[in-house]
Amino acid sequence: MTASRLLHQMARSNPLRSGPNRRHVLGGLAASVAASAALPRMGHAQDDGLALLTWDAYADPRLLDMWREKTGVAPRYEIHISDPTSVNRLRAGETAVWDFVNLNNPWAREILWPEGLIYDLPRDRFEPLYAQMFEKFAMPYDWALSKDGNNLLGVVQRFETFDFVVNSDVISPELAKNEGWDLFNNPDFAGRYGILAYEDWNVMDICMGAGIHPFKPKSDADFTKFEETARRWIDNAKLITTDFVQLNLAMLNGEIDLYFTGGTYTASSARAEGATNIYAITPSSGPADGKGGINWIELNSAVANPARKEAAFDFLEWITTPDAAEIIARGNGNLQPVSQMAQDEVLSRFSTEELDAIQWDEFDERISNAVEFDIVPDYDRLYDIYSAAIRDRG
Amino acid sequence: MNQQRLGLLFMAPVALFLLVGFVSPIVIVGWYSLMEPRSFELTTVFTLANYRTAFTEGYEAPFFWSLGGAAVTTLTCLLLAWPTARILHALAGRGAAVITALIAAPIFISESVRLFGMSLFLMPGGGILAGTLRTLFDVNIGSVLNTKLGVYLGLVYVHFPFVLFPVLLGVALIPPDRIDAARDLGASRWQVLREIELPLALPGLVIGGLLAFVLCIGANAEAAILGGQTVTVLTRAIEQRFSYAQDWPMGAALTILVIAMTAVFVFPALARLDLNRLIRR
Numbered sequence: 001m002t003a004s005r006l007l008h009q010m011a012r013s014n015p016l017r018s019g020p021n022r023r024h025v026l027g028g029l030a031a032s033v034a035a036s037a038a039l040p041r042m043g044h045a046q047d048d049g050l051a052l053l054t055w056d057a058y059a060d061p062r063l064l065d066m067w068r069e070k071t072g073v074a075p076r077y078e079i080h081i082s083d084p085t086s087v088n089r090l091r092a093g094e095t096a097v098w099d100f101v102n103l104n105n106p107w108a109r110e111i112l113w114p115e116g117l118i119y120d121l122p123r124d125r126f127e128p129l130y131a132q133m134f135e136k137f138a139m140p141y142d143w144a145l146s147k148d149g150n151n152l153l154g155v156v157q158r159f160e161t162f163d164f165v166v167n168s169d170v171i172s173p174e175l176a177k178n179e180g181w182d183l184f185n186n187p188d189f190a191g192r193y194g195i196l197a198y199e200d201w202n203v204m205d206i207c208m209g210a211g212i213h214p215f216k217p218k219s220d221a222d223f224t225k226f227e228e229t230a231r232r233w234i235d236n237a238k239l240i241t242t243d244f245v246q247l248n249l250a251m252l253n254g255e256i257d258l259y260f261t262g263g264t265y266t267a268s269s270a271r272a273e274g275a276t277n278i279y280a281i282t283p284s285s286g287p288a289d290g291k292g293g294i295n296w297i298e299l300n301s302a303v304a305n306p307a308r309k310e311a312a313f314d315f316l317e318w319i320t321t322p323d324a325a326e327i328i329a330r331g332n333g334n335l336q337p338v339s340q341m342a343q344d345e346v347l348s349r350f351s352t353e354e355l356d357a358i359q360w361d362e363f364d365e366r367i368s369n370a371v372e373f374d375i376v377p378d379y380d381r382l383y384d385i386y387s388a389a390i391r392d393r394g
Numbered sequence: 395m396n397q398q399r400l401g402l403l404f405m406a407p408v409a410l411f412l413l414v415g416f417v418s419p420i421v422i423v424g425w426y427s428l429m430e431p432r433s434f435e436l437t438t439v440f441t442l443a444n445y446r447t448a449f450t451e452g453y454e455a456p457f458f459w460s461l462g463g464a465a466v467t468t469l470t471c472l473l474l475a476w477p478t479a480r481i482l483h484a485l486a487g488r489g490a491a492v493i494t495a496l497i498a499a500p501i502f503i504s505e506s507v508r509l510f511g512m513s514l515f516l517m518p519g520g521g522i523l524a525g526t527l528r529t530l531f532d533v534n535i536g537s538v539l540n541t542k543l544g545v546y547l548g549l550v551y552v553h554f555p556f557v558l559f560p561v562l563l564g565v566a567l568i569p570p571d572r573i574d575a576a577r578d579l580g581a582s583r584w585q586v587l588r589e590i591e592l593p594l595a596l597p598g599l600v601i602g603g604l605l606a607f608v609l610c611i612g613a614n615a616e617a618a619i620l621g622g623q624t625v626t627v628l629t630r631a632i633e634q635r636f637s638y639a640q641d642w643p644m645g646a647a648l649t650i651l652v653i654a655m656t657a658v659f660v661f662p663a664l665a666r667l668d669l670n671r672l673i674r675r
Contacts, residue, residue, distance in 0.1 A: 084640060088434075197623065199638040239540040239622025246513070246619070253519040255537065380432065380639075384451075387634050391452050391626045 049073035050311055053086050053094075054102040055298065057158060057331025063324060067315065075100075075315070083107060090117045090303065098303045099312040105143040105297040106375055108153040113146050118301040119309060120151035121316065129155060129320050133339035136367065143297060143372070154301035155316050157328060157338050160363075161282040161293045161370045162201060165262035167251045168279040176258070177369075180283030180292045181209040183258060185229070190236040194247045194259035197240050201261040203382050204294055206230045211287045214294070215374040218382070227385045234389045245270075248278055264358050268335040272357040280359055282366035293370030322346045337363060420653070426646035433643060444647035453631060453648065459617075460628035461655065464610035467549040471557035471606050472599060474550070479562040479598075494562075501555050509548055509619040513539055516547075516620065540622030548616035553609055557602035564598015565591075600663050611656055628652055 050067075052058055052075050059077045068074035080086045083103050090101065095117055103112075112118040130139050137144075137156050144154055164183075166176045176183060183189055195202060207214035210229035212222045234240070238256050241247060244266035247259045252275055267280045286292020300319065302312035318324055325340035326349050335358045340346045355361070376382065428440040431447070447453075478497075482490045500508055515522045518537040527533040538544050568591055576586050592599070614629040623630070628648065635645030 082637060085637075194622075199634070239624075241618060241622060243619070249517070250540075253517055253521075255518060255540075383639055387631075387639065388452050390623070390634075391455050391631060393624065393626065 048076060050075040050099045050308055050315055051097060052077040052100045052102070053080065053089070053098040053303070054078075054100065055080055055158075057328045057334075057336065058100075058102055058300075058319070060327055060331045063319075063327045063331070066324065066327070067318070070318070071311075071314075087111055087117075091115065095304050096307075097305075099305050099308045100300065100315055101303050102298055102300045105299055105373055108299050108301050109143060109145065109147055110375070112301060113151065113153050117304055118153060119304050119312075120146070120153060121155070121302065121313065123152050125313070125317065126152055126155060129317070132320070132343055134342040137339055144299060154299035155320060156297055156299055157319065157325070157340070158336050159295065159297040159339060159367075160264045160337050161280075161295050161366045162261055162263035162265065163205070163280070163282050163293045163370070164258060164260035165247075165251075165267050165278060165280050166258040167256075167277050169277045170257040173279050173281060176279075176281045177284045180286055181205065184209055184233055184236075184260065189257065191238050192257045193237060194250055194256045195234070195237045195240040196244050196247055196259055196261050196266065197242045198261050199383070199386065200376070200379075201294075203379065203386050204376060205260050206233060206386065207376075207382070208283075208286050208288065208292055208294075209233065213288045214376050215288065215371065217377045223378075223381065223385070226382060227389075230386050231389045231392070234386075234393050237393075240390070240393075248275070251278060265334060265336060267359075268357045269333055271359075272335060272354060276356065280366075282369050284369055288371040291369055291371045293366060294373055295367055295370035296373040322349070423646045423649050426643050427650045429643040429646075431643055432639075432641045444644045445651070447644060448647055448651055456626050456628045456631040457651075457655075459625040460611050460613075460652075463545065463549060463613075463625075463627070464607045466546065467553055467610045468557070468603050468606040470546075470550050471554050472561070472603055474554060475557045475561040475602060476599075478558055479565045482562055483565045497555055497558060505552055505615055506619065508552065509615055512548060512551060513619055516544060539620060540624060542621065542624055545617050545621035545625065548620040549610055549613060552613070552616065553606040556605040556609060560598045560602035560605065561595070562598070564595030564602075567598065568594045597667055600667055604660055604663055607659060608656055611652065 049071070050073075054077055056079050057063075059079055064074050064077070080103075086101065086103065087107055090098065090112070101112070101118065108118060113120070127139055130137055130141060130144070133156065140149055141156070144152060144156055146153060164176075164181075166173065166183075171183070179186070184193060204214040206226060206229050210222070210225040212218060212226060218226070239246075239250060244262060247256070247262070248266070248270045250256045251259065252270075263280045263282075267278045270278045283292030288294075300316055302309065302316060305312070319328060320340055322340065322343065322345050325338050325346050329336055329338045329341065329346075329350070335350075335354055337358055337360075338346070341350075350360075359366070422436070425436050427444055428442070429435070429437065429444075430439070430441055431443055482493060485493070516524075516537075516539045518524050518535075518539060521539070523538075524535055527535055538547065572590050572594070573586055576590050581589065612629055614627055614633070617623060617625055617627045617630065632645050632648045632652070635641045635648065639645075
């Protein structure tokens, strides 16, 4: 597979993101223009502190303040529009702008490292951090290593499963786990569910519902089955939105009983507020090597920017300290598991209610029932089928 | 330095700004629209494949919803704005300023915030409208949220002020003595409206209508927040191509088509405007 083809496929495989909208797109364009205009001045901007290109948790003001207190300089940041947009920005020369990048698991080993966009990390300094994480991340952990296994490419931190969410007052979690994606195939739930329009995830979920492994090549029969399922699921959806708060409200309001795509990321803040009937589900089984869930893992890396290389390394190490990891787990008002919760010192900082909000008691089970997020082969064709079905709705 | 050269000199900064900030992006978008689908580079190998796709792959629905929604919303806003403007004009100096401020104030609040507020109002079950009707009158209404009606209400709600104020300006252009003269000559109310008021207020009506129409074509938030994406509007379809599909050429082709279609409506309407008259020169 050529690099451009691979980029092309990965460009559609961006996991969690805030819903795209006109403001985001325009904001991104404006930021790109501003960043390009700033490029020639970067040589004079070395005292500006670290520049983070990241998802929202790492832009939490408490985290930034802590780093400022430690180093005397506050980091600058920009929140991703999407994984592929940020990867393309680094490819376009913004390695001179950014020092830290936080992306989902496939990017570092498939694109960033082969194209020289990130530094590898000193193994003697960073591998011990992996020993303090869950066993799942024990070295050699493939997503954090180059394909030949020789280079360490980043530090794993936030991770979870991202599948669907039910109102447990209406659908028992056990039933939902056992039925899995067939709940959305059940005619009784037509008009009773919503779709969170994280569209690349929707494509993977529809694959699961159609009985297709999302991360393996598709046959013509698979495409036919995918199209039939996509059209039925989209037509039968009560609402489609990029805002998961709207979906949680619709569920509390009795408008819908379940929605996909969703997980701890979308359910935890509502659960922490007392709406514990909003319940994240990872199916017990499914077509992905017998699994029905999908597990994403974020990898934090040092951008290949010589200006602040050592500072980026320091930051990468620092975010794994208990105080920083705790803030990241609570980043931006959501509760989100982090790999450092394997340590009692970190785990003990979360109350029983908070752990209940992230359904901690069954977290291991959910992870074990999920395949790890990866590139979706034939994504272009699948997405075109999906987006045509969206256009035909209504 | 003669007057003409001085004029060119003063014009140069604005011309340069427009060239860089307005013309160049459109040229780049137009260029992208002629590239191979799902390519990221600007080359000199051109194709019309994206335009063919725009007419063969189900994009007529987003065009229909955006253009149809814009037309219906503009018409509704004009119908609502006319009597409102007449009343405000008649009340000038007697509370009109307060009413005007109340109508204008929401413009200063983010559109998304206003629409989320409206979604709480329209929400079934625990929503303000449904809950109030049930509590006070024991009336149960169906859901307006996540329907096409919800999108329509949102479009009218957001764009009404953009129509009202130009129409108010248009109404102010009608000399009262013309109406009096027409009535003295035996004109009916309908004749006064058709022969005197509407023609004289036409500049305001056209500007208001154009503002609402163009803004509605680019509207996305109403369908997303109040409509539950029960319809896919054009901007959403374009956004999908630029983001999840990473198909910039197709997104660019759709963008150029929207610009072209907007121009088809806007330029003939603008040609009817006499700006000199509007500003009383």
